Amino acid sequence: MxxxxxxxxxxxxxxxxxxxxxxxxxxxxxxxxxxxxxxxxxxxxxxxxxxxxxxxxxxxxxxxxxxxxxxxxxxxxxxxxxxxxxxxxxxxxxxxxxxxxxxxxxxxxxxxxxxxxxxxxxxxxxxxxxxxxxxxxxxxxxxxxxxxxxxxxxxxISSTAVREALAQGDLAKAKGLLGQDYAITGQVVHGDKIGRTLNFPTANITLNRLKPALHGVFAVDVMLLDDTYQDGWQGLAGLSPNSLFGCANIGTRPSVHGTDWRLEVHLPNFCGDLYGQTLTVKFLHFLHGERHYQGLDDLKNGIRQDVNELLNWRTLQLRKQQN
Structure with a gap:
């Protein structure tokens, strides 16, 4: 092209x-x-x-x-x-x-x-x-x-209709209009590293747009641009081929007084260095909108609960795939 x-x-x-x-x-x-x-x-x-x-x-x-x-x-x-x-x-x-x-x-x-x-x-x-x-x-x-x-x-079928579906967390409707799961591709860059202090490290992925079309907490599949992971990298398998399962937050992070839009993905059990890599994040399941927690302890507990719920959702989906 x-x-x-x-x-x-x-x-x-x-x-x-x-x-x-x-x-x-x-x-x-x-x-x-x-x-x-x-x-x-x-x-x-x-x-x-x-x-x-x-x-x-x-x-x-x-x-x-x-x-x-x-x-x-x-x-x-x-x-x-x-x-x-x-x-x-x-x-x-x-x-x-x-x-x-x-x-x-x-x-x-x-x-x-x-x-x-x-x-x-x-x-x-x-x-x-x-x-x-x-x-x-x-x-x-x-x-x-x-x-x-x-x-x-x-x-x-219009871009406006897709935006409205994503804003409501209706990923199935958005997929029906797009013909595929909604996804965002961006490079992993250094962030504030707050997730590490909470024992939930995240990959901070560039959005390269003024405002994203969806916000909240999601189950996602994460793929490297070339669909390959380096030897020794570990993580939970995603629902798509050559993917890792992730828990994503996209929003302005009000609990830490954030103002800019961020896409942050936690990869459970992951071991590896993703900085500089280009990742595609495929949004599979909407859990809830972005929440404002009163302190870091409440934030940590909220993240833990979200991750557990999304891991349970993953288990159910894998069982459905096997059947």
Missing amino acids: QIIHLDPKNPTTLPSHVLTIGNFDGVHLGHQAMLNSLKTVAQHLGLATAVMVFEPQPREFFNPQNPPARLTNFAEKIALLDRFGVEMVIQAKFNDTFRHLSAHDFANLLKTIGTHHLVLGDDFRFGHDRMGDKVFLQGLGFGVDDLPTVTKNNLR
């Missing part, structure tokens, strides 16, 4: 391609239907496939102090798009220059970079004047296919 950083003032001409445009946050089943349609049209026309995404996402740009929760950071999104065989990802930096492009300016930009055909959602609009749509593009000589809204159980 090729990643192109789009400069509206000095655009790069790309191989002739079919393009789809959007945030693609989460790459849910609706996005996946769009990508499958993109590949079908491109193959029929003998053109390359391209996806244009915005960084930051427009709503993050307009409201940075209270942005919507982010399902996938840019690296996670790229990995998902690559899995679906997209050949080019065009990263458009959403800033004042870009947002003030008129529909005509944006269409001319598409012509310059080599767009011949577009696959769009049926409600897609573009340009600061909101004049850009399917009919507008066709009038300028572009081929355009639009994809009807994708639904499941009479629910419109």
Whole structure:
């Protein structure tokens, strides 16, 4: 996959391609239907496939102090798009220059970079004047296919619906909309090391987003990016192949007066050094929302209870797998 950083003032001409445009946050089943349609049209026309995404996402740009929760950071999104065989990802930096492009300016930009055909959602609009749509593009000589809204159980599949499910701790519903378990990938970095003093050491995993889409305490499976663990490392097997079982807290840590969002994962019985490793954390079971404990002793007791409950949940799931 090729990643192109789009400069509206000095655009790069790309191989002739079919393009789809959007945030693609989460790459849910609706996005996946769009990508499958993109590949079908491109193959029929003998053109390359391209996806244009915005960084930051427009709503993050307009409201940075209270942005919507982010399902996938840019690296996670790229990995998902690559899995679906997209050949080019065009990263458009959403800033004042870009947002003030008129529909005509944006269409001319598409012509310059080599767009011949577009696959769009049926409600897609573009340009600061909101004049850009399917009919507008066709009038300028572009081929355009639009994809009807994708639904499941009479629910419109959207990033907003996934966010709402995750915010409620409804991982099964989120999985149904995404087509897979919700996961976060990040690097293990040094944290405050408070967990060590409580006898529950944690891996502090970078989020790389302004606000995560879920919070609370969860049972998780943890995988290294290359799916392999070093000799001598120990831990409890997860429910997924090549994974370790973990107990995760994602939130602002009010019990220790935290303010920034953190993803911290405790791996029971683990022995090894994960600093610098890139881990994927797959969220399997929601236990409860983040709690505010009055002191470190109460916090330690609360963590102990959470870990025991999640270990019991793991035991039940393993029995179900064996049966």
